[in-house]
Structures are given as C-alpha cells and as structure tokens.
Amino acid sequence: MKILVLGTGAREHALVRSLAADVQVSELHAAPGNPGIGADATLHAVDPLNGDAVAALATDLGVDLVVVGPEAPLVAGVADAVRAAGIACFGPSREAAALEGSKAFAKDVMAAAAVPTAMARVCTTTDQVAEALDSFGPPYVVKEDGLAAGKGVVVTTDRDEALAHGAACVAKPGGRVVVEEYLDGPEVSLFCLTDGSTVVPLAPAQDFKRALDGDAGPNTGGMGAYSPLDWAPAGLVEEVVQRVAQPTVDEMARRGIPFAGVLYVGLALTSRGLRVVEFNARFGDPETQVVLARLRTPLAGLLRAAATGTLGLVEPLRWSDDAAVTVVIASHGYPVSARTGDPITGIDEAERATGAQVLHAGTALVDGVLVSAGGRVLSVVGRGTDIEAARAMAYAAIDLIELPGSHHRTDIAASPSR
Ligand code: AMP
Ligand code: GLY
Numbered sequence: 001m002k003i004l005v006l007g008t009g010a011r012e013h014a015l016v017r018s019l020a021a022d023v024q025v026s027e028l029h030a031a032p033g034n035p036g037i038g039a040d041a042t043l044h045a046v047d048p049l050n051g052d053a054v055a056a057l058a059t060d061l062g063v064d065l066v067v068v069g070p071e072a073p074l075v076a077g078v079a080d081a082v083r084a085a086g087i088a089c090f091g092p093s094r095e096a097a098a099l100e101g102s103k104a105f106a107k108d109v110m111a112a113a114a115v116p117t118a119m120a121r122v123c124t125t126t127d128q129v130a131e132a133l134d135s136f137g138p139p140y141v142v143k144e145d146g147l148a149a150g151k152g153v154v155v156t157t158d159r160d161e162a163l164a165h166g167a168a169c170v171a172k173p174g175g176r177v178v179v180e181e182y183l184d185g186p187e188v189s190l191f192c193l194t195d196g197s198t199v200v201p202l203a204p205a206q207d208f209k210r211a212l213d214g215d216a217g218p219n220t221g222g223m224g225a226y227s228p229l230d231w232a233p234a235g236l237v238e239e240v241v242q243r244v245a246q247p248t249v250d251e252m253a254r255r256g257i258p259f260a261g262v263l264y265v266g267l268a269l270t271s272r273g274l275r276v277v278e279f280n281a282r283f284g285d286p287e288t289q290v291v292l293a294r295l296r297t298p299l300a301g302l303l304r305a306a307a308t309g310t311l312g313l314v315e316p317l318r319w320s321d322d323a324a325v326t327v328v329i330a331s332h333g334y335p336v337s338a339r340t341g342d343p344i345t346g347i348d349e350a351e352r353a354t355g356a357q358v359l360h361a362g363t364a365l366v367d368g369v370l371v372s373a374g375g376r377v378l379s380v381v382g383r384g385t386d387i388e389a390a391r392a393m394a395y396a397a398i399d400l401i402e403l404p405g406s407h408h409r410t411d412i413a414a415s416p417s418r
Pocket of ligand 1: 182184187266
C-alpha cells in the first residue's frame with residue numbers, strides 16, 4: 001500500500017512511524033511533514049490546505065490512501081477533493097468535519113442523538129451571553145463557535161472575563177458563541193475509528209492541557225499524555241461507544257452527512273456520569289503518540305478500512321500490555337509567544353540511550369542544523385511495563401535533549417490530570 005500523510009506535527013510523525021512499521025506499506029509520503037517525518041517518509045512541499053494540490057500530488061504518486069492529520073484541511077474540504085479524484089481518504093468530508101468545526105452544530109447533533117453533554121446556549125448578542133452566564137452560574141465556560149486551535153475557550157470564575165470573551169466573539173462578523181454548564185471531573189480522550197456506520201474504539205488516553213505543572217497556567221494544544229488509564233471505570237469504552245460514538249455516527253448518517261475517519265470524543269467523567277466536552281474530527285495530539293505506541297494491530301489496514309467502508313470486517317484490535325507516556329518539549333515562551341530558531345541537539349543519543357521515541361513537531365532544518373520552528377517542538381514517548389517505567393524513560397530521554405529556553409511539564413502521568 002502507498003500512503004500519503006498530511007500534516008506537520010508529532011501526531012503525524014507518530015502516524016508515519018506506525019505506518020512505516022506495517023509490512024503492508026510499500027511507500028510512505030508526507031506533505032509537508034517535518035525533518036523527523038522526513039526520516040521515515042518522502043516529503044513533498046505541497047500545501048495541505050489546498051485540496052486540488054493534494055489531490056494532484058496523490059494522483060501523481062499513485063497512492064492508495066491519503067491520511068489527513070489536522071483539522072484545518074478537513075474543514076477546508078481536502079478529503080472531498082481527494083475522494084473526487086478517486087483516491088481513498090482517511091478523514092471526514094468538509095460537511096461532516098463540522099462536528100469539530102462548529103460547536104453549535106456538534107451540540108445540535110448531540111441533542112438529536114441524545115448524547116450526554118454539558119447544557120449549552122448558543123448566543124449571538126452580548127445580552128444573550130450575559131443572560132446565559134447568569135443562568136448557569138460560575139465557573140463560566142464560554143466557547144467561540146468555529147476552529148480556534150484551543151484558544152477560543154475561556155473557563156473562568158471571573159464573570160467580567162467570561163462576558164468580555166463572549167462579547168469579543170459575537171462582535172466578529174457572523175460571530176456566535178456557546179455558553180455552557182461547567183463540567184467537573186477528570187477528562188478522557190477516546191478515539192473512535194468509523195467508516196460512517198461501524199465504530200471501532202481505540203484505547204483511552206489522558207491529555208495534560210495546561211502549560212505548567214499542577215495543571216496551572218494557560219491552556220495549550222497539549223503538554224503530555226499517557227495510556228492506559230488504570231483509574232478509569234471498567235466498561236468506560238463500551239459506554240462511550242454505546243451512548244456517544246455510535247449514536248453520533250448514526251445521526252450523521254441519518255442526516256445524509258456520513259462521518260468517516262476518527263471521531264475524537266473528549267469526555268469529562270463528572271459526578272453525574274460521563275459528558276462530552278468536545279468532538280474533534282481527527283486524532284488528538286499528543287494522545288495519538290501514546291495510543292499508537294500501544295497498538296499492535298497494523299495501522300494501515302485499519303485506516304484503509306475506515307476510509308473504504310469495511311471496518312466491520314476487521315479483526316478485534318490487539319494491544320500491548322505496556323504503558324506509554326509522552327512529554328512535550330515546548331519552545332521558550334509557548335503558548336503565549338513561541339520563540340523559534342533555537343538549535344536542538346541530543347535526539348539521537350536520547351533515543352539510543354533510553355529506547356524512547358523522539359517525535360518531531362515544530363522543527364526545521366536550517367543550513368543542515370535542526371532548529372525549533374514552532375510552539376510544541378518535540379514529543380518524547382517512553383514505554384514500559386507500567387506508567388512509572390514509561391514516565392522514567394520519557395524523562396530520561398528529555399534529560400539528554402538540549403533546546404535553549406525550552407520548557408516541559410515535570411508531572412505528566414505522575415497522577416491523573418484534574
Ligand atoms: P474545547 O475546545 O471544547 O475542547 O475546550 C478546551 C478545554 O476547555 C477542554 O479540554 C476542557 O479542559 C475545558 N472545557 C471545555 N468545556 C468545558 C466545560 N463545559 N466544563 C469544564 N471545562 C471545560
Ligand atoms: N490534545 C487535544 C487535541 O488534540 O485537541
């Protein structure tokens with residue numbers, strides 16, 4: 001099988017490493033990728049947001065499957081363009097990706113499918129925002145409708161701050177904002193592969209979203225993750241499939257906008273039971289790095305089955321009993337203003353000496369020197385017989401990597417987040 005992967009992050013590096021280990025895969029390509037991905041796949045300088053350019057590249061390369069990593073190409077309709085060229089694509093259509101792209105749409109689908117989620121009101125004026133804030137009470141949760149790379153959500157006990165965020169969102173052209181009930185309890189990410197009718201869950205993981213130790217500081221794209229979750233209630237995965245993923249996939253099919261790809265279910269396990277915090281239409285980063293580190297079933301056939309309506313035929317998934325922990329190394333100033341251009345050294349030694357995987361995210365090669373080129377720079381994955389051993393491997397590797405001014409959390413997987 002020849003495969004083209006779209007994206008530039010550590011999530012895509014993890015996908016490429018898993019695909020490279022699959023004997024069914026004969027050729028791997030990535031666009032645009034990053035220097036780490038370039039060690040496992042042939043890189044192409046094609047804009048992943050340009051559907052026509054991606055379809056043309058996939059056609060020229062004669063690939064059997066395109067795998068879309070990030071949300072932006074999905075929302076831009078890149079999967080539709082690839083399928084229109086007659087090539088299988090792992091990733092939902094533009095219309096179906098609205099499950100991630102519009103929080104108001106996701107809420108509407110959840111209501112129709114009786115999926116448990118936070119009570120919410122969609123507001124288009126500041127007065128409506130104020131009324132909704134007072135009806136739910138603190139802590140306040142205010143979410144911009146639309147893709148905001150994790151920056152559109154404010155969770156605060158400060159009513160003025162909540163109102164100001166809501167007012168700023170509705171002031172934009174066509175601005176809508178979702179005000180919702182606060183959900184207490186730990187969060188879990190569960191990725192559900194689907195071909196539009198069959199749902200196959202992967203293993204749950206937990207992400208550490210805040211920038212600093214102790215879940216302090218601003219929200220980020222994710223500073224680390226681990227799997228499995230030994231504290232999660234037995235039967236959690238089955239419950240999420242039955243009450244969330246399958247009804248959502250069925251409701252999308254009923255509406256004539258089948259959702260195929262991966263439905264990322266972000267959950268809160270509240271004192272009143274599970275609730276959906278968010279849907280995403282793609283794999284999560286950094287959770288993918290730990291989930292794929294534990295998946296024994298070869299990945300290519302699974303992704304192709306999801307892309308071609310044959311997921312019902314796949315064998316039950318096989319998992320390693322090992323635990324996996326990933327810790328993100330972020331650049332100076334991330335997430336407020338990430339500095340770039342700092343030299344990165346020690347990756348090879350870290351991998352060799354510890355057995356950890358060092359996945360690239362925001363890296364670039366400048367005159368043959370590896371430098372930082374984004375906020376999240378590396379995702380270091382440790383494995384072991386338990387979480388403690390996997391953590392130790394990840395942090396031992398980090399000790400051997402130099403990136404001036406960088407920071408990382410020191411408490412990933414030390415205890416559950418929240
Ligand atoms: P979202 O963009 O919807 O994923 O929200 C980003 C983060 O904000 C989530 O991962 C949660 O940590 C937090 N969050 C979102 N919605 C809620 C809620 N209703 N209650 C508490 N925290 C929330
Ligand atoms: N780890 C959170 C996300 O991928 O959205």
